[in-house]
Amino acid sequence: MSAVTGTTPPRIEARGVTVRFGGLVALSEVSLAVPPASVVGLVGPNGAGKSTLFAVLSGLLAPGSGAVLMDGHDVTGASAQARARRGLARTFQHPELFPGLTVREHVVLAYRLRHTRHRIWTDLVTGGGFRRAPVDEDRRAGALLAALGLTGHAHRPVSGLPLGTSRLLEIARALALDPGVLLLDEPSSGLDARETDELAATLSRVVADHGVSLLLVEHDVELVLGMSDVVHVLDFGVKISAGSPAEVRADPAVRAAYLGAGHGEERTSR
Numbered sequence: 547m548s549a550v551t552g553t554t555p556p557r558i559e560a561r562g563v564t565v566r567f568g569g570l571v572a573l574s575e576v577s578l579a580v581p582p583a584s585v586v587g588l589v590g591p592n593g594a595g596k597s598t599l600f601a602v603l604s605g606l607l608a609p610g611s612g613a614v615l616m617d618g619h620d621v622t623g624a625s626a627q628a629r630a631r632r633g634l635a636r637t638f639q640h641p642e643l644f645p646g647l648t649v650r651e652h653v654v655l656a657y658r659l660r661h662t663r664h665r666i667w668t669d670l671v672t673g674g675g676f677r678r679a680p681v682d683e684d685r686r687a688g689a690l691l692a693a694l695g696l697t698g699h700a701h702r703p704v705s706g707l708p709l710g711t712s713r714l715l716e717i718a719r720a721l722a723l724d725p726g727v728l729l730l731d732e733p734s735s736g737l738d739a740r741e742t743d744e745l746a747a748t749l750s751r752v753v754a755d756h757g758v759s760l761l762l763v764e765h766d767v768e769l770v771l772g773m774s775d776v777v778h779v780l781d782f783g784v785k786i787s788a789g790s791p792a793e794v795r796a797d798p799a800v801r802a803a804y805l806g807a808g809h810g811e812e813r814t815s816r
């Protein structure tokens with residue numbers, strides 16, 4: 547809570563973001579805020595601009611106009627690495643893991659990146675670092691693996707892990723960086739209904755236990771409506787609705803643009 551204003555700024559915020567690709571307006575004056583310890587969902591039909599906004603927030607794409615703020619600081623011109631140092635973590639639609647490392651080693655490596663950066667290179671060079679884990683690191687890695695239901699997989703190499711398990715590992719690894727906000731890029735992509743339900747339950751637990759904020763960019767509208775505090779809906783680069791899941795579900799504009807058309811189906815362009 548800020549003593550000056552009496553309000554806590556959002557963990558991350560887009561203000562009036564516009565992105566053009568040649569003549570195409572991919573995002574038009576889009577604003578969205580992710581408050582502390584909240585789950586914010588971003589949905590929209592194919593081509594709505596979700597990935598573009600994700601790229602702008604994560605620092606991979608500069609907006610043509612508008613701003614991105616983290617905890618009240620303007621980070622519009624800051625690199626992805628600089629945003630990570632401010633507490634931003636992200637996952638990828640296709641988990642990016644190191645085939646030679648085990649599940650636990652992924653979490654340990656991320657923990658060291660955040661807490662004992664200097665050890666990473668010596669550990670990689672000597673190859674022995676993972677066997678000499680300090681107590682804090684051991685405890686934290688163990689707790690994260692347990693929180694994500696990965697304890698039983700801790701010593702498995704990641705090659706050959708089922709997709710659902712790889713996604714949970716990506717989230718555990720991101721949490722090892724102690725982020726204030728975690729951007730999730732299509733976390734349910736490729737998962738079946740049971741795996742998606744498990745993922746939703748795990749993510750809700752993570753928010754409750756770690757106080758981290760989530761921005762969930764998803765095709766699976768039901769997943770987003772089921773677990774978000776606030777949902778934003780894009781359509782053709784314009785924000786057409788925002789509110790509680792109940793409000794968004796009842797919004798005729800959303801129904802017309804998206805839900806009523808049968809989400810997940812390909813659309814023809816207007």
Ligand SMILES: Nc1ncnc2c1ncn2[C@@H]1O[C@H](COP(=O)(O)OP(=O)(O)OP(=O)(O)O)[C@@H](O)[C@H]1O
Binds near residue numbers: 590591592594595596
């Ligand atoms: N690098 C690019 N160059 C040109 N056009 C692009 C580029 N990236 C995205 N677009 C266009 O911008 C619009 C928004 O795309 P974006 O990928 O952000 O939508 P999306 O909501 O993530 O779609 P999907 O759900 O299909 O992934 C689309 O019309 C897309 O074709």
